Amino acid sequence: MTFALETQDLTIRFGGHVAVNAVSCGFQPGTLTAIVGPNGAGKTTYFNLISGQLPATSGRVLLHGRDISHASAPARSRKGIGRAFQLTNLFPYLTVLENVRLAVQSRAHVGLNMWSVWSSHKDLIARAEEVLEAVALASKRDIPAAALPHGDQRKLEVGILMALEPDVFMFDEPTAGMSVDEVPVILELIRGLKCRKDKTILLVEHKMDVVRELSDRIIVLHNGSLVADGEPAEVIASPIVQEAYLGVEVKK
Numbered sequence: 309m310t311f312a313l314e315t316q317d318l319t320i321r322f323g324g325h326v327a328v329n330a331v332s333c334g335f336q337p338g339t340l341t342a343i344v345g346p347n348g349a350g351k352t353t354y355f356n357l358i359s360g361q362l363p364a365t366s367g368r369v370l371l372h373g374r375d376i377s378h379a380s381a382p383a384r385s386r387k388g389i390g391r392a393f394q395l396t397n398l399f400p401y402l403t404v405l406e407n408v409r410l411a412v413q414s415r416a417h418v419g420l421n422m423w424s425v426w427s428s429h430k431d432l433i434a435r436a437e438e439v440l441e442a443v444a445l446a447s448k449r450d451i452p453a454a455a456l457p458h459g460d461q462r463k464l465e466v467g468i469l470m471a472l473e474p475d476v477f478m479f480d481e482p483t484a485g486m487s488v489d490e491v492p493v494i495l496e497l498i499r500g501l502k503c504r505k506d507k508t509i510l511l512v513e514h515k516m517d518v519v520r521e522l523s524d525r526i527i528v529l530h531n532g533s534l535v536a537d538g539e540p541a542e543v544i545a546s547p548i549v550q551e552a553y554l555g556v557e558v559k560k
């Protein structure tokens with residue numbers, strides 16, 4: 309079977325510490341997989357290995373069956389791996405609209421051709437406005453990104469990711485730092501991506517209610533190893549998740 313994304317024996321060592329330990333896992337389009345585990349389990353490091361922020365010590369990352377293990381992070385992004393970075397994707401002094409417009413433009417591959425830029429400028433703006441509607445930022449389109457409150461910056465980051473239209477969406481705690489009334493917008497967007505059926509979505513999330521609501525599958529990392537993988541209800545009921553998230557003491 310060819311997965312949209314697959315890791316094979318993916319491993320990274322920091323000195324003597326194995327932060328991600330031979331993780332083999334395949335991800336199908338149209339599914340949202342939540343990656344959970346206690347603090348320090350290796351979730352963010354696993355994400356970094358997939359998106360290319362860190363080089364693996366051993367193992368492979370495959371995108372649509374092709375080995376991308378040696379591709380740089382920007383190259384992986386161009387190939388279709390999209391990751392919402394905690395606010396580092398934003399151009400702080402550009403307006404909200406310009407931030408999204410640049411992402412739409414990059415997706416349309418018209419960045420260097422002035423004629424196509426002019427001819428399609430209206431389309432780019434129209435698409436950027438559509439994205440801003442979706443992330444509930446239309447009314448703030450002319451504000452510089454740096455002047456937005458934190459929650460709005462997170463929404464903008466998701467908007468930029470949507471504008472790039474990657475095949476694989478990687479969300480690392482997408483609602484962190486958001487107020488209660490902002491969270492539904494993001495959850496609705498992620499739900500919308502799932503409904504498209506062609507996108508592969510990975511979500512690192514500590515909030516179990518969010519995980520329960522959105523995920524089709526949960527994998528659990530513990531000390532860098534994959535220790536559980538399955539249906540949400542079954543994995544949530546497992547001792548490792550009960551202990552890590554619900555404070556239930558599990559006899560070893």
Ligand SMILES: Nc1ncnc2c1ncn2[C@@H]1O[C@H](COP(=O)(O)OP(=O)(O)OP(=O)(O)O)[C@@H](O)[C@H]1O
Binds near residue numbers: 349
């Ligand atoms: N660049 C690094 N150098 C050394 N050790 C690192 C590095 N990055 C991560 N680690 C270690 O790898 C382990 C896994 O960290 P990671 O941040 O991936 O965990 P996590 O599951 O994302 O945790 P959290 O839920 O707290 O964000 C930790 O012990 C961490 O200290």
